[in-house]
Amino acid sequence: MARRVLIAEDEPSIVTSLEFLMRRAGFEIRTASDGEEALQLVSTFRPHLVILDIMLPRRSGLEVCRLIRADASLAGTRVLMLTAKGGTRDHERGIEAGADDYLTKPFSTQELVARAQALVADPVLRLAPGAGPAQSP
Amino acid sequence: MLQGWFIVTASFAYIGLLFAVAWFADRRAAMGRSVISNAWVYSLSLAVYATAWTFYGSVGRAATDGVGFLPIYLGPTLTMLLGWFVLRKMVRIARLNRTTSLADFVASRYGKSALIGGLVTVIAVIGILPYISLQLKAVSTSFQILLGYPEIAMPPRAGSMEVMQDTAFYVALFMALFAIAFGTRQLDAAERHEGMVAAIAFESLVKLLAFLAVGVYVAFFMYDGMGDIFARAAGRPDLEVLMTPLGGAAGSYASWVWLTVLSMFAIVFLPRQFQVAVIENTDERHLRRAAWLFPLYMLAINVFVLPIAFGGVLHFPPGQVDADTFVLTLPMSQRAEGLALLVFIGGLSAATGMVIVETIALSTMVCNDLVMPLLLRIRAFRLTEHRDLSSLVLDIRRAAIITLLMGGYFYYLLAGEAYALVSIGLVSFAAAAQFAPAVIGGLYWRGATRTGALAGLLAGFSVWTYTLLLPAFAKSGWLGAEFLERGPFGIELLRPTQLFGLAGLDQITHAMIWSMIANVGAYIVGSVIRRQSAAEHAQATLFVDVYQQTGEPGSSWRGATSASALQTLVGRFLGPARAVELFTAYARLRGVKSVDELEGDRELVRFAELQLAGTIGAASARTMVATVAQEEPLGLEEVMTIIDEASQVIAYSHRLEEQQQELEAATRELKAANERLKELDRLKDDFISTVTHELRTPLTSIRAFSEILHDNPELDPAERQRFLALVIRESERLTRLINQVLDLAKIESGLAEWRTAELDMREIVLEAMNATSAIFKSRGVTLEARLAASVPPVMADRDRLMQVLLNLLSNASKFCTPGTGRVEVRLAGDAATVRVDVQDNGVGIAREDLALIFEKFRQVGDTLTEKPAGTGLGLAICRRIVGHFGGRLWVQSEPGQGSVFSFVLPVSAAAAGAGRLSANA
């Protein structure tokens, strides 16, 4: 079963590259170019993984992440935060907001793919929506 | 009618009248309605200057010298003019320091030095004795002459009869009692004598009226007016000489000048003049009226001097009547009894006025600056332990008055006959003049020291004694005459009247020249050889900078005592009742209920010291207060050294105040600057963080696609091509970004190179439109121009201006809707500025964003297609470029209505100047 990933990123060329990488890794993909759109897609598309840029228009990545974490039904959704600011302060804020992992731009594509796969391979994933325990073998 | 008993009765009646005046004035003063707080009374009280010397002596002098008596009155006229500066300063100082006498004033100036006070007292006492003897001589002579009426006979020589039968002795005794009654009835902290001043002013009127009466009588009743007297005198060779006496009978011009100078000093430095002019002054403003009223008084009392003198010489056979008695003997010779009596009363007025004020002033000095300091120092007397010393103080003063008059009497016996009245008086003037350097120097020269003052006073006084006092004794036979003629031990060079061979001058001029040289010389040398002590410096500053002071002088007392101890101390000198009164009043002033609640702080100590200073003088007061309070020991010396360099305490404290304010202002500024710095720091962090972000974004794409291309060699060519194009595009973006960041950094740091030249804006606008026409075409946006045919040149860098225009044009194109988009460029110019507008009909900018778009990395408004391709630095750079050339860049916009970006640049100065010239032509 293909894992679903939501790419929330406002820089078109980065979106292009992430789409390519995730498709290669076997994910089913949706993209959002701002925070508002990302939130909608999280509830409708119910992705296993959200690759979330921290600097999004309309709603910041941190806000989106916090809202995801506040929603109990999305407990299984993994969040991989991307930021262009290298400071540890941003890192902390990302973790505080509930991100599961964190990558600084520019990132290594191989590392990104590896982390994304690691996140969705987590056994807790079975609790993820659409992959709930009832349907598991 | 003019029998002895009658004259005596009349005299006592007059004295009784004076007491009544004094009593009335004292009572009014106690009721708070002072009669002497009045410029007229003040001016009249200054006329205590006119003594028996003026009343009798001037005529005597005029009979031999012509106008030679006048410098004595012209000098004070000049001094009174400067009084507004000098006397006012002294009055202010005396009031602030509760100065009680001249000696106190000088001592106070030189570090409250008891030694100086004592020295000044000694000089004053010895110097004034001849002057007192002059009064005694005049009164007793006039009394004896009047007693002989209707005969006119000169009285026997002084010392030719038994003391007990000598009129002068009784005059002295009687005047002493009179002065005691007037001046030492009570002790007051202020040491002012309202009653005395009122009586003196009254006496001044009496003596003026009496003298004018004689003058009018002689000039218009005995003779046919002044012209008649002078015409007759012109017929007498001995008097004709006196019509043009200068350079002859009246002495050289040099002596004229020196007498003027001498009297200029005397009017301030005679103890009695200091008393009435400074101590008894109730209001500095009175000096203004006194500056002309007192000279007018002197003019009035001198107008008839020459007519009376000439009239006397014409009337009496030569050598029979002493010219010093003409004022009295002329009316007597005409049997004008009433006038003669009036003259006697006038002369008595003049003499008693002088004696009362002089002896009160001197007795205060003797008590406060000579006896008390000694008694307080001599432990055997245990004076500091006595409970009430006020009666002792009064007794000392009474004894001093008696001693002074007896001293005057003995001088009269000793030297009184050898000289005319004026000559005796001038000796005293010369002694008083010795105070001038120390006082005047002390008022204006901050560096004058105690050592200098001591040296000057001693030197001047020594020369005075040697050149004036000793010759007076010698002439009276008390010293060998050869001492005068051959000099001491036969050394001619040291002859007292021709010191170092200086001959051809009258005695007073000679003495003045040498004593002033010695005095001023020693004063200056003494002041410059040694540094001032801290206490001296403090006092010097208080005096010199008295006008800068607002309240009472500060003090160096440390609060280490109790109010009751101070009250007891003050009570010992002023009487316990008076002390309770003073301290209770002070407590009320300080807002506490009783004396017990007063804190023994430095203000209180200072208050006590001032009260004491008013009674026993500054130096003694300091000594006394020191017995109950501790003086500030805290490195005063060092502090003063610092202040020394800063030149003056007051200015220093002013400066301190200013500096503190400046410091506060500076602190505020620093705080503000710090806030700005913090803000800037934050902005810088933001900027770096933003730059980092902006750099990382294209880098991320570049790295991602490069890795994708690298890891996936099997990619189909189309996709590969697409990714490569993205890498190239992002690389270009990165390059552009780096360039702009560097550009901005250069502009902001001032390192940018500007190639400024006169430019034609129209040409640049056209070129910019040309360069962007392709972009507009590709975006489907119309570009239009409405340019003025010609505009004045501007001073700017061509490439930079082009950069601004290209930026504005490409921005405009980006925010317009393709197809309907329309951009208009306008150019206009006037004499001062050239203006460019770039108007679009695009999406416009929200009001809240208007201010933001010129900030770095602020990109607002979505383009219709995608994120703006710009870096967010363009407008920030544009604004700085325009600003650099003295112009302004701004935007007007309504959302949905499009925007207008405008900038103005000033017209080049040369062109503007030329424009104005041609406009004027």
Added chain:
Amino acid sequence: MRKPSLRAYRIVSLFLLGCLLFNYPVLALFNVGASAGGVPVLYVYLFAAWGAVIALAAIVMESGN
């Protein structure tokens, strides 16, 4: 009185005038045998000059009270 007032300048000027009038050589000009109305010219001059200085002093001192 940091900055001297006009009054101060007037007073000093008057003082200097007095010094001039009551001194050699001006005095010497009047130390001559002539008389005015029978009164020696030196005598007249001295009192006139003196009176003038006093009058000016009165004007200077009493003005602007």
